[in-house]
Amino acid sequence: MNRDELLKALYEETLVGNAPRVLELTDEGLAGGLSPEELLFESLIPSLEEVGARFERGDFFVPEMLIAGKAMAGALEVLRPLLAETGVESVGTFVMGTVKGDVHDIGKNLVNIMLEGAGFHVIDLGVQVAPERFVAAIEEHRPDIVGFSAFLTTTMPMFKANINALEKAGLRDQVIVMVGGAPVTQEYADAVGADGYASDASAAVARAKELLGRRRAAALA
Amino acid sequence: MRTVLRSATREVVIGGDEPFCIIGERINPTGRKTFQEQLRRGDLSRVEVDVAQQVAGGAMVLDVNMGAPLADEVELMRRAVRLVQGVTDLPLCIDSSVVEALEAGLDAYEGKALVNSVTAEEDRLEAVLPLVKRHEAAVIMLPNDETEIPEEPRRRLELVERLVDVATGRFGIGVEDIVIDPLAMPVGADTTLVNRTLETIHLVHERFGLNMTLGASNVSFGMPDRAGIGSAFIPMAMALGLTSAIMDARAADLVRSVKAADLLLDHDPWGARWIAAHRARQEREQQAPG
Numbered sequence: 001m002n003r004d005e006l007l008k009a010l011y012e013e014t015l016v017g018n019a020p021r022v023l024e025l026t027d028e029g030l031a032g033g034l035s036p037e038e039l040l041f042e043s044l045i046p047s048l049e050e051v052g053a054r055f056e057r058g059d060f061f062v063p064e065m066l067i068a069g070k071a072m073a074g075a076l077e078v079l080r081p082l083l084a085e086t087g088v089e090s091v092g093t094f095v096m097g098t099v100k101g102d103v104h105d106i107g108k109n110l111v112n113i114m115l116e117g118a119g120f121h122v123i124d125l126g127v128q129v130a131p132e133r134f135v136a137a138i139e140e141h142r143p144d145i146v147g148f149s150a151f152l153t154t155t156m157p158m159f160k161a162n163i164n165a166l167e168k169a170g171l172r173d174q175v176i177v178m179v180g181g182a183p184v185t186q187e188y189a190d191a192v193g194a195d196g197y198a199s200d201a202s203a204a205v206a207r208a209k210e211l212l213g214r215r216r217a218a219a220l221a
Numbered sequence: 222m223r224t225v226l227r228s229a230t231r232e233v234v235i236g237g238d239e240p241f242c243i244i245g246e247r248i249n250p251t252g253r254k255t256f257q258e259q260l261r262r263g264d265l266s267r268v269e270v271d272v273a274q275q276v277a278g279g280a281m282v283l284d285v286n287m288g289a290p291l292a293d294e295v296e297l298m299r300r301a302v303r304l305v306q307g308v309t310d311l312p313l314c315i316d317s318s319v320v321e322a323l324e325a326g327l328d329a330y331e332g333k334a335l336v337n338s339v340t341a342e343e344d345r346l347e348a349v350l351p352l353v354k355r356h357e358a359a360v361i362m363l364p365n366d367e368t369e370i371p372e373e374p375r376r377r378l379e380l381v382e383r384l385v386d387v388a389t390g391r392f393g394i395g396v397e398d399i400v401i402d403p404l405a406m407p408v409g410a411d412t413t414l415v416n417r418t419l420e421t422i423h424l425v426h427e428r429f430g431l432n433m434t435l436g437a438s439n440v441s442f443g444m445p446d447r448a449g450i451g452s453a454f455i456p457m458a459m460a461l462g463l464t465s466a467i468m469d470a471r472a473a474d475l476v477r478s479v480k481a482a483d484l485l486l487d488h489d490p491w492g493a494r495w496i497a498a499h500r501a502r503q504e505r506e507q508q509a510p511g
Contacts, residue, residue: 061444063410066410103370106407106442153317153319156290182251183251183288185254187291188290191291
Protein backbone atom coordinates (compact mmCIF):
# COMPACT_ATOMS: atom_id res chain seq x y z
CA MET A 1 0.00 0.00 0.00
CA ASN A 2 1.36 3.42 -0.85
CA ARG A 3 0.84 6.51 1.28
CA ASP A 4 -2.42 7.64 -0.31
CA GLU A 5 -3.89 4.15 -0.35
CA LEU A 6 -3.11 3.70 3.32
CA LEU A 7 -4.61 7.03 4.32
CA LYS A 8 -7.69 6.25 2.27
CA ALA A 9 -8.04 2.78 3.80
CA LEU A 10 -7.66 4.23 7.30
CA TYR A 11 -10.36 6.78 6.52
CA GLU A 12 -12.73 4.11 5.20
CA GLU A 13 -12.16 1.63 8.01
CA THR A 14 -12.69 4.33 10.65
CA LEU A 15 -15.91 5.36 8.93
CA VAL A 16 -17.32 1.84 9.28
CA GLY A 17 -15.88 1.39 12.78
CA ASN A 18 -13.57 -1.53 12.05
CA ALA A 19 -11.44 -1.10 15.19
CA PRO A 20 -8.94 -3.97 14.66
CA ARG A 21 -8.27 -2.87 11.07
CA VAL A 22 -7.90 0.79 12.11
CA LEU A 23 -5.28 -0.23 14.65
CA GLU A 24 -3.41 -2.36 12.08
CA LEU A 25 -3.42 0.43 9.53
CA THR A 26 -2.22 2.94 12.12
CA ASP A 27 0.73 0.68 12.98
CA GLU A 28 1.38 -0.01 9.31
CA GLY A 29 1.34 3.68 8.52
CA LEU A 30 3.77 4.54 11.30
CA ALA A 31 6.08 1.67 10.27
CA GLY A 32 5.94 2.90 6.67
CA GLY A 33 7.12 6.35 7.67
CA LEU A 34 3.87 8.29 7.89
CA SER A 35 3.77 10.81 10.72
CA PRO A 36 1.20 10.65 13.52
CA GLU A 37 -0.06 14.07 12.35
CA GLU A 38 -0.69 12.80 8.83
CA LEU A 39 -2.66 9.82 10.12
CA LEU A 40 -4.64 12.01 12.47
CA PHE A 41 -5.35 15.01 10.28
CA GLU A 42 -5.64 13.33 6.88
CA SER A 43 -7.57 10.19 7.84
CA LEU A 44 -8.99 9.93 11.33
CA ILE A 45 -10.34 13.45 11.82
CA PRO A 46 -11.86 13.75 8.33
CA SER A 47 -13.43 10.33 8.80
CA LEU A 48 -15.08 11.26 12.10
CA GLU A 49 -16.21 14.54 10.54
CA GLU A 50 -17.93 12.52 7.85
CA VAL A 51 -19.52 10.31 10.53
CA GLY A 52 -20.87 13.45 12.21
CA ALA A 53 -22.15 14.86 8.92
CA ARG A 54 -23.94 11.62 8.09
CA PHE A 55 -25.42 11.46 11.61
CA GLU A 56 -26.69 15.00 11.27
CA ARG A 57 -28.31 14.19 7.91
CA GLY A 58 -29.98 11.11 9.40
CA ASP A 59 -27.92 8.74 7.25
CA PHE A 60 -25.94 7.36 10.20
CA PHE A 61 -27.37 6.08 13.48
CA VAL A 62 -26.21 6.00 17.09
CA PRO A 63 -24.51 2.58 17.03
CA GLU A 64 -22.55 3.55 13.90
CA MET A 65 -21.35 6.70 15.59
CA LEU A 66 -20.34 4.82 18.73
CA ILE A 67 -18.43 2.15 16.85
CA ALA A 68 -16.59 4.70 14.67
CA GLY A 69 -15.69 6.63 17.83
CA LYS A 70 -14.37 3.47 19.41
CA ALA A 71 -12.23 2.67 16.37
CA MET A 72 -10.76 6.15 16.42
CA ALA A 73 -10.12 5.98 20.19
CA GLY A 74 -8.04 2.84 19.63
CA ALA A 75 -5.85 4.61 17.09
CA LEU A 76 -5.58 7.68 19.33
CA GLU A 77 -4.17 5.58 22.13
CA VAL A 78 -1.25 4.71 19.87
CA LEU A 79 -0.89 8.18 18.40
CA ARG A 80 -1.35 10.38 21.47
CA PRO A 81 2.05 9.71 23.10
CA LEU A 82 3.77 10.16 19.72
CA LEU A 83 1.92 13.41 19.08
CA ALA A 84 2.93 14.65 22.52
CA GLU A 85 6.59 13.80 21.75
CA THR A 86 6.56 15.77 18.53
CA GLY A 87 4.87 18.66 20.31
CA VAL A 88 1.67 18.58 18.25
CA GLU A 89 -1.03 20.35 20.17
CA SER A 90 -4.60 19.14 20.29
CA VAL A 91 -7.24 21.43 18.80
CA GLY A 92 -8.20 22.25 22.36
CA THR A 93 -8.88 20.71 25.75
CA PHE A 94 -12.47 20.05 26.76
CA VAL A 95 -13.61 19.10 30.28
CA MET A 96 -17.01 17.44 30.15
CA GLY A 97 -19.52 16.14 32.66
CA THR A 98 -23.18 15.48 33.43
CA VAL A 99 -24.31 17.80 36.22
CA LYS A 100 -24.99 16.85 39.83
CA GLY A 101 -28.31 15.08 40.34
CA ASP A 102 -28.29 13.68 36.81
CA VAL A 103 -27.10 10.22 35.79
CA HIS A 104 -27.78 10.42 32.03
CA ASP A 105 -24.71 9.99 29.88
CA ILE A 106 -25.56 8.75 26.40
CA GLY A 107 -25.84 12.18 24.79
CA LYS A 108 -22.74 13.39 26.58
CA ASN A 109 -20.78 10.36 25.37
CA LEU A 110 -21.81 11.04 21.76
CA VAL A 111 -20.58 14.61 22.08
CA ASN A 112 -17.28 13.35 23.54
CA ILE A 113 -16.78 11.06 20.55
CA MET A 114 -17.37 13.84 18.09
CA LEU A 115 -15.07 16.19 20.00
CA GLU A 116 -12.28 13.62 20.08
CA GLY A 117 -12.97 12.95 16.45
CA ALA A 118 -12.40 16.62 15.75
CA GLY A 119 -9.05 16.56 17.54
CA PHE A 120 -10.05 17.86 20.96
CA HIS A 121 -8.48 16.36 24.05
CA VAL A 122 -11.53 15.39 26.10
CA ILE A 123 -11.48 14.85 29.87
CA ASP A 124 -14.74 13.19 30.83
CA LEU A 125 -15.70 13.58 34.49
CA GLY A 126 -18.67 11.22 34.13
CA VAL A 127 -22.12 11.76 35.66
CA GLN A 128 -23.30 13.41 38.89
CA VAL A 129 -20.48 15.94 38.72
CA ALA A 130 -20.76 18.48 41.53
CA PRO A 131 -19.74 22.14 40.95
CA GLU A 132 -16.62 21.74 43.10
CA ARG A 133 -15.47 18.82 40.97
CA PHE A 134 -15.81 20.93 37.83
CA VAL A 135 -13.81 23.68 39.55
CA ALA A 136 -11.09 21.22 40.60
CA ALA A 137 -10.87 19.71 37.12
CA ILE A 138 -10.61 23.14 35.50
CA GLU A 139 -7.83 24.10 37.90
CA GLU A 140 -6.00 20.86 37.18
CA HIS A 141 -6.41 20.58 33.40
CA ARG A 142 -6.76 24.24 32.39
CA PRO A 143 -9.18 23.38 29.57
CA ASP A 144 -10.24 25.77 26.83
CA ILE A 145 -13.85 24.71 27.22
CA VAL A 146 -16.00 23.12 29.91
CA GLY A 147 -19.23 21.34 28.96
CA PHE A 148 -22.21 20.77 31.26
CA SER A 149 -24.79 18.17 30.25
CA ALA A 150 -28.28 17.81 31.76
CA PHE A 151 -31.17 15.60 30.73
CA LEU A 152 -33.83 16.81 33.18
CA THR A 153 -35.59 20.12 33.67
CA THR A 154 -34.81 19.75 37.37
CA THR A 155 -31.08 19.34 36.86
CA MET A 156 -30.69 22.13 34.28
CA PRO A 157 -30.48 24.74 37.07
CA MET A 158 -27.11 23.15 37.95
CA PHE A 159 -25.71 25.00 34.92
CA LYS A 160 -26.18 28.22 36.81
CA ALA A 161 -24.82 26.72 40.03
CA ASN A 162 -21.73 25.52 38.15
CA ILE A 163 -21.19 28.91 36.53
CA ASN A 164 -21.55 30.58 39.94
CA ALA A 165 -18.94 28.18 41.33
CA LEU A 166 -16.57 29.06 38.47
CA GLU A 167 -17.08 32.76 39.18
CA LYS A 168 -16.42 32.27 42.86
CA ALA A 169 -13.21 30.39 42.08
CA GLY A 170 -12.15 33.18 39.74
CA LEU A 171 -12.16 30.83 36.74
CA ARG A 172 -15.14 32.07 34.75
CA ASP A 173 -13.09 34.24 32.37
CA GLN A 174 -10.51 31.54 31.76
CA VAL A 175 -12.82 28.97 30.26
CA ILE A 176 -15.56 28.85 27.65
CA VAL A 177 -18.78 27.34 29.06
CA MET A 178 -20.94 25.18 26.82
CA VAL A 179 -24.22 23.53 27.85
CA GLY A 180 -26.47 20.92 26.29
CA GLY A 181 -28.93 18.08 26.80
CA ALA A 182 -32.43 17.06 25.74
CA PRO A 183 -34.49 19.82 27.42
CA VAL A 184 -31.90 22.58 26.98
CA THR A 185 -32.53 25.43 24.54
CA GLN A 186 -30.51 28.40 23.26
CA GLU A 187 -32.74 30.71 25.32
CA TYR A 188 -31.98 28.71 28.45
CA ALA A 189 -28.26 28.71 27.73
CA ASP A 190 -28.39 32.50 27.34
CA ALA A 191 -30.42 32.90 30.52
CA VAL A 192 -27.87 31.07 32.68
CA GLY A 193 -24.97 32.91 31.09
CA ALA A 194 -23.36 30.07 29.13
CA ASP A 195 -21.16 30.95 26.16
CA GLY A 196 -22.50 28.29 23.86
CA TYR A 197 -25.23 25.73 23.26
CA ALA A 198 -25.77 23.11 20.58
CA SER A 199 -28.69 20.81 19.93
CA ASP A 200 -26.69 17.76 18.86
CA ALA A 201 -23.20 16.26 18.92
CA SER A 202 -22.16 17.45 15.49
CA ALA A 203 -23.38 20.98 16.09
CA ALA A 204 -21.57 20.95 19.46
CA VAL A 205 -18.23 20.39 17.71
CA ALA A 206 -18.87 23.18 15.21
CA ARG A 207 -19.88 25.52 18.01
CA ALA A 208 -16.87 24.54 20.15
CA LYS A 209 -14.48 25.28 17.27
CA GLU A 210 -16.20 28.56 16.54
CA LEU A 211 -16.08 29.73 20.16
CA LEU A 212 -12.47 28.66 20.50
CA GLY A 213 -11.50 30.43 17.27
CA ARG A 214 -13.18 33.59 18.43
CA ARG A 215 -11.48 33.46 21.84
CA ARG A 216 -8.05 32.89 20.29
CA ALA A 217 -8.56 35.68 17.78
CA ALA A 218 -9.56 38.00 20.62
CA ALA A 219 -6.48 36.99 22.60
CA LEU A 220 -4.25 37.89 19.64
CA ALA A 221 -5.95 41.20 18.97
CA MET B 222 -52.22 -6.46 41.38
CA ARG B 223 -54.79 -3.83 40.36
CA THR B 224 -53.82 -0.18 40.22
CA VAL B 225 -57.03 1.81 40.00
CA LEU B 226 -56.91 5.29 38.45
CA ARG B 227 -59.89 7.60 38.25
CA SER B 228 -61.05 10.83 36.72
CA ALA B 229 -64.24 12.45 38.03
CA THR B 230 -66.32 10.04 35.97
CA ARG B 231 -64.17 7.22 34.65
CA GLU B 232 -62.12 4.43 36.18
CA VAL B 233 -59.17 2.72 34.49
CA VAL B 234 -57.41 -0.29 35.99
CA ILE B 235 -53.81 -1.24 35.32
CA GLY B 236 -53.29 -4.92 35.99
CA GLY B 237 -52.14 -8.29 34.74
CA ASP B 238 -55.70 -9.34 33.95
CA GLU B 239 -56.56 -6.10 32.19
CA PRO B 240 -55.88 -4.88 28.67
CA PHE B 241 -52.43 -3.30 28.48
CA CYS B 242 -52.68 0.29 29.66
CA ILE B 243 -51.57 2.78 27.02
CA ILE B 244 -50.54 6.06 28.65
CA GLY B 245 -50.49 8.72 25.93
CA GLU B 246 -47.18 10.57 26.11
CA ARG B 247 -47.58 13.51 23.78
CA ILE B 248 -48.76 16.27 26.15
CA ASN B 249 -45.13 17.18 26.70
CA PRO B 250 -43.05 20.04 25.27
CA THR B 251 -39.67 18.26 25.35
CA GLY B 252 -38.01 18.67 21.96
CA ARG B 253 -40.92 20.73 20.57
CA LYS B 254 -39.79 24.27 19.99
CA THR B 255 -43.07 25.86 18.97
CA PHE B 256 -44.95 24.22 21.83
CA GLN B 257 -42.28 25.42 24.28
CA GLU B 258 -42.62 29.00 23.04
CA GLN B 259 -46.40 28.79 23.36
CA LEU B 260 -46.08 27.52 26.93
CA ARG B 261 -43.69 30.32 27.84
CA ARG B 262 -46.40 32.74 26.71
CA GLY B 263 -48.94 30.77 28.76
CA ASP B 264 -50.68 29.57 25.59
CA LEU B 265 -52.13 26.08 26.15
CA SER B 266 -54.03 25.78 22.86
CA ARG B 267 -51.72 23.04 21.58
CA VAL B 268 -52.64 20.83 24.55
CA GLU B 269 -56.18 20.34 23.26
CA VAL B 270 -54.91 19.13 19.88
CA ASP B 271 -52.52 16.67 21.52
CA VAL B 272 -55.23 15.37 23.84
CA ALA B 273 -57.62 14.80 20.94
CA GLN B 274 -54.95 12.90 18.97
CA GLN B 275 -53.94 10.69 21.89
CA VAL B 276 -57.56 9.87 22.71
CA ALA B 277 -58.32 9.08 19.06
CA GLY B 278 -55.25 6.82 18.93
CA GLY B 279 -56.45 4.71 21.85
CA ALA B 280 -54.77 6.19 24.94
CA MET B 281 -56.40 5.05 28.20
CA VAL B 282 -54.55 7.45 30.49
CA LEU B 283 -52.88 10.73 29.50
CA ASP B 284 -49.47 11.81 30.69
CA VAL B 285 -49.28 15.56 31.27
CA ASN B 286 -45.83 17.16 31.38
CA MET B 287 -45.33 20.93 31.26
CA GLY B 288 -41.53 20.96 31.57
CA ALA B 289 -40.61 23.75 29.17
CA PRO B 290 -37.40 25.60 30.07
CA LEU B 291 -37.94 29.11 31.48
CA ALA B 292 -41.70 28.60 31.72
CA ASP B 293 -43.68 28.65 34.96
CA GLU B 294 -44.09 24.89 35.17
CA VAL B 295 -46.09 24.98 38.40
CA GLU B 296 -48.75 27.33 37.09
CA LEU B 297 -48.82 25.61 33.68
CA MET B 298 -49.35 22.23 35.31
CA ARG B 299 -52.25 23.57 37.36
CA ARG B 300 -53.88 25.03 34.26
CA ALA B 301 -53.10 22.05 32.00
CA VAL B 302 -54.65 19.54 34.40
CA ARG B 303 -57.86 21.58 34.56
CA LEU B 304 -57.90 22.06 30.81
CA VAL B 305 -57.29 18.38 30.00
CA GLN B 306 -59.90 17.24 32.51
CA GLY B 307 -62.33 19.61 30.80
CA VAL B 308 -61.92 17.96 27.41
CA THR B 309 -61.51 14.27 28.29
CA ASP B 310 -62.68 11.93 31.02
CA LEU B 311 -59.49 9.81 30.90
CA PRO B 312 -57.47 9.66 34.14
CA LEU B 313 -54.18 11.55 34.11
CA CYS B 314 -50.59 10.80 34.85
CA ILE B 315 -49.04 13.95 36.34
CA ASP B 316 -45.48 14.09 35.09
CA SER B 317 -42.78 16.39 36.40
CA SER B 318 -39.40 16.27 38.07
CA VAL B 319 -40.37 19.46 39.92
CA VAL B 320 -42.09 18.57 43.20
CA GLU B 321 -44.09 21.82 43.28
CA ALA B 322 -45.45 21.09 39.80
CA LEU B 323 -46.56 17.62 40.92
CA GLU B 324 -48.26 19.22 43.89
CA ALA B 325 -50.00 21.84 41.75
CA GLY B 326 -51.16 19.14 39.33
CA LEU B 327 -52.48 16.95 42.12
CA ASP B 328 -54.25 19.90 43.76
CA ALA B 329 -55.99 20.73 40.51
CA TYR B 330 -56.86 17.12 39.67
CA GLU B 331 -60.24 15.56 40.25
CA GLY B 332 -60.02 11.82 40.88
CA LYS B 333 -57.14 9.45 41.53
CA ALA B 334 -54.05 10.34 39.52
CA LEU B 335 -50.83 8.54 38.70
CA VAL B 336 -47.74 10.50 39.73
CA ASN B 337 -44.74 10.32 37.37
CA SER B 338 -42.34 9.79 39.09
CA VAL B 339 -40.00 9.26 42.01
CA THR B 340 -36.54 7.65 42.13
CA ALA B 341 -34.96 5.78 45.03
CA GLU B 342 -33.08 8.95 46.03
CA GLU B 343 -33.84 9.67 49.66
CA ASP B 344 -34.64 13.39 49.26
CA ARG B 345 -36.96 12.66 46.33
CA LEU B 346 -38.80 9.97 48.28
CA GLU B 347 -39.24 12.33 51.23
CA ALA B 348 -40.56 15.08 48.97
CA VAL B 349 -42.84 13.14 46.62
CA LEU B 350 -44.34 10.30 48.63
CA PRO B 351 -46.15 12.47 51.23
CA LEU B 352 -47.90 14.18 48.29
CA VAL B 353 -48.88 10.83 46.81
CA LYS B 354 -50.27 9.71 50.16
CA ARG B 355 -52.11 12.95 50.87
CA HIS B 356 -53.82 12.93 47.46
CA GLU B 357 -54.42 9.17 47.55
CA ALA B 358 -52.72 8.88 44.20
CA ALA B 359 -50.72 6.06 42.64
CA VAL B 360 -47.04 6.55 41.87
CA ILE B 361 -44.46 5.45 39.31
CA MET B 362 -41.19 4.52 41.03
CA LEU B 363 -37.78 4.20 39.36
CA PRO B 364 -35.06 1.86 40.63
CA ASN B 365 -32.18 4.32 40.36
CA ASP B 366 -30.58 6.07 43.30
CA GLU B 367 -28.14 8.90 44.04
CA THR B 368 -25.21 7.13 42.48
CA GLU B 369 -26.36 5.24 39.43
CA ILE B 370 -28.85 3.71 37.05
CA PRO B 371 -27.87 0.14 37.89
CA GLU B 372 -27.25 -2.06 34.88
CA GLU B 373 -27.66 -5.34 36.70
CA PRO B 374 -31.28 -6.53 36.95
CA ARG B 375 -30.63 -7.98 40.44
CA ARG B 376 -29.44 -4.61 41.65
CA ARG B 377 -32.54 -2.97 40.17
CA LEU B 378 -34.64 -5.57 41.99
CA GLU B 379 -32.95 -4.64 45.29
CA LEU B 380 -33.84 -1.03 44.71
CA VAL B 381 -37.43 -1.99 43.89
CA GLU B 382 -37.52 -3.83 47.20
CA ARG B 383 -36.34 -0.71 48.97
CA LEU B 384 -38.87 1.45 47.11
CA VAL B 385 -41.71 -0.86 48.12
CA ASP B 386 -40.53 -0.92 51.76
CA VAL B 387 -40.28 2.86 51.97
CA ALA B 388 -43.56 3.58 50.17
CA THR B 389 -45.64 1.07 52.11
CA GLY B 390 -43.81 1.10 55.45
CA ARG B 391 -42.76 4.71 55.94
CA PHE B 392 -45.54 6.43 54.00
CA GLY B 393 -48.46 4.00 54.19
CA ILE B 394 -49.01 3.85 50.44
CA GLY B 395 -50.86 0.72 49.29
CA VAL B 396 -48.66 -1.73 47.40
CA GLU B 397 -51.26 -1.76 44.61
CA ASP B 398 -50.64 1.94 44.11
CA ILE B 399 -46.99 1.39 43.24
CA VAL B 400 -46.13 1.14 39.57
CA ILE B 401 -42.50 0.30 38.85
CA ASP B 402 -40.61 1.73 35.89
CA PRO B 403 -38.03 -0.97 35.05
CA LEU B 404 -36.00 1.62 33.07
CA ALA B 405 -36.10 1.23 29.31
CA MET B 406 -32.69 2.01 27.82
CA PRO B 407 -31.75 2.75 24.22
CA VAL B 408 -30.74 -0.36 22.33
CA GLY B 409 -28.75 1.83 19.94
CA ALA B 410 -26.36 2.85 22.72
CA ASP B 411 -25.64 -0.72 23.73
CA THR B 412 -27.39 -3.81 22.41
CA THR B 413 -27.10 -5.60 25.77
CA LEU B 414 -29.26 -3.01 27.58
CA VAL B 415 -32.74 -4.11 26.55
CA ASN B 416 -32.13 -7.67 27.73
CA ARG B 417 -31.47 -6.21 31.17
CA THR B 418 -34.71 -4.24 31.10
CA LEU B 419 -36.58 -7.38 30.09
CA GLU B 420 -34.94 -9.38 32.86
CA THR B 421 -35.80 -6.66 35.38
CA ILE B 422 -39.44 -6.86 34.28
CA HIS B 423 -39.37 -10.62 34.73
CA LEU B 424 -37.77 -10.39 38.21
CA VAL B 425 -40.12 -7.66 39.48
CA HIS B 426 -43.10 -9.58 38.15
CA GLU B 427 -42.02 -12.85 39.77
CA ARG B 428 -40.98 -11.33 43.08
CA PHE B 429 -43.67 -8.68 43.67
CA GLY B 430 -46.32 -9.01 40.94
CA LEU B 431 -46.33 -5.23 40.79
CA ASN B 432 -47.64 -3.24 37.88
CA MET B 433 -44.98 -1.79 35.61
CA THR B 434 -44.82 0.96 33.04
CA LEU B 435 -41.97 2.49 31.04
CA GLY B 436 -41.18 5.06 28.39
CA ALA B 437 -41.40 2.81 25.36
CA SER B 438 -39.83 5.24 22.92
CA ASN B 439 -36.53 5.29 24.86
CA VAL B 440 -35.75 1.85 23.50
CA SER B 441 -35.50 2.96 19.87
CA PHE B 442 -33.64 6.25 20.44
CA GLY B 443 -31.04 6.92 17.76
CA MET B 444 -32.19 4.07 15.50
CA PRO B 445 -34.03 3.99 12.19
CA ASP B 446 -37.56 2.56 11.90
CA ARG B 447 -38.39 3.26 15.51
CA ALA B 448 -41.93 1.94 15.22
CA GLY B 449 -40.58 -1.43 14.11
CA ILE B 450 -38.43 -1.68 17.23
CA GLY B 451 -41.23 -0.53 19.55
CA SER B 452 -43.67 -2.99 18.00
CA ALA B 453 -41.32 -5.85 18.83
CA PHE B 454 -40.26 -4.60 22.24
CA ILE B 455 -43.64 -3.94 23.84
CA PRO B 456 -45.10 -7.42 23.23
CA MET B 457 -41.88 -9.03 24.51
CA ALA B 458 -42.08 -6.94 27.67
CA MET B 459 -45.80 -7.67 28.02
CA ALA B 460 -45.15 -11.39 27.97
CA LEU B 461 -42.76 -10.94 30.91
CA GLY B 462 -45.11 -8.84 33.01
CA LEU B 463 -45.15 -5.24 31.76
CA THR B 464 -48.72 -3.97 32.23
CA SER B 465 -48.50 -0.44 30.83
CA ALA B 466 -46.35 1.84 28.72
CA ILE B 467 -46.03 5.56 28.24
CA MET B 468 -46.13 5.82 24.46
CA ASP B 469 -47.35 7.90 21.57
CA ALA B 470 -50.88 6.66 20.87
CA ARG B 471 -50.70 8.30 17.42
CA ALA B 472 -48.33 5.52 16.36
CA ALA B 473 -50.91 3.15 14.88
CA ASP B 474 -48.39 0.32 14.30
CA LEU B 475 -47.36 0.39 17.94
CA VAL B 476 -50.93 0.45 19.25
CA ARG B 477 -51.82 -2.42 16.94
CA SER B 478 -48.94 -4.54 18.23
CA VAL B 479 -50.15 -3.88 21.80
CA LYS B 480 -53.66 -5.00 20.88
CA ALA B 481 -52.36 -8.11 19.15
CA ALA B 482 -50.25 -8.97 22.21
CA ASP B 483 -53.32 -8.44 24.43
CA LEU B 484 -55.13 -11.00 22.31
CA LEU B 485 -52.22 -13.46 22.30
CA LEU B 486 -51.72 -13.18 26.07
CA ASP B 487 -55.42 -13.81 26.78
CA HIS B 488 -56.35 -10.25 27.74
CA ASP B 489 -58.99 -10.08 25.01
CA PRO B 490 -61.51 -12.91 25.52
CA TRP B 491 -62.71 -14.39 22.23
CA GLY B 492 -60.69 -11.73 20.44
CA ALA B 493 -63.73 -9.47 20.65
CA ARG B 494 -61.78 -6.21 20.83
CA TRP B 495 -59.34 -7.25 18.12
CA ILE B 496 -62.23 -8.06 15.77
CA ALA B 497 -64.14 -4.90 16.71
CA ALA B 498 -61.07 -2.79 15.97
CA HIS B 499 -60.78 -4.47 12.57
CA ARG B 500 -64.44 -3.71 11.79
CA ALA B 501 -64.07 -0.10 12.88
CA ARG B 502 -61.06 0.27 10.58
CA GLN B 503 -62.97 -1.33 7.69
CA GLU B 504 -65.81 1.06 8.21
CA ARG B 505 -63.52 4.07 8.25
CA GLU B 506 -61.86 2.90 5.05
CA GLN B 507 -65.20 2.45 3.31
CA GLN B 508 -66.35 5.90 4.36
CA ALA B 509 -63.14 7.56 3.28
CA PRO B 510 -63.52 9.24 -0.10
CA GLY B 511 -61.76 7.55 -3.03
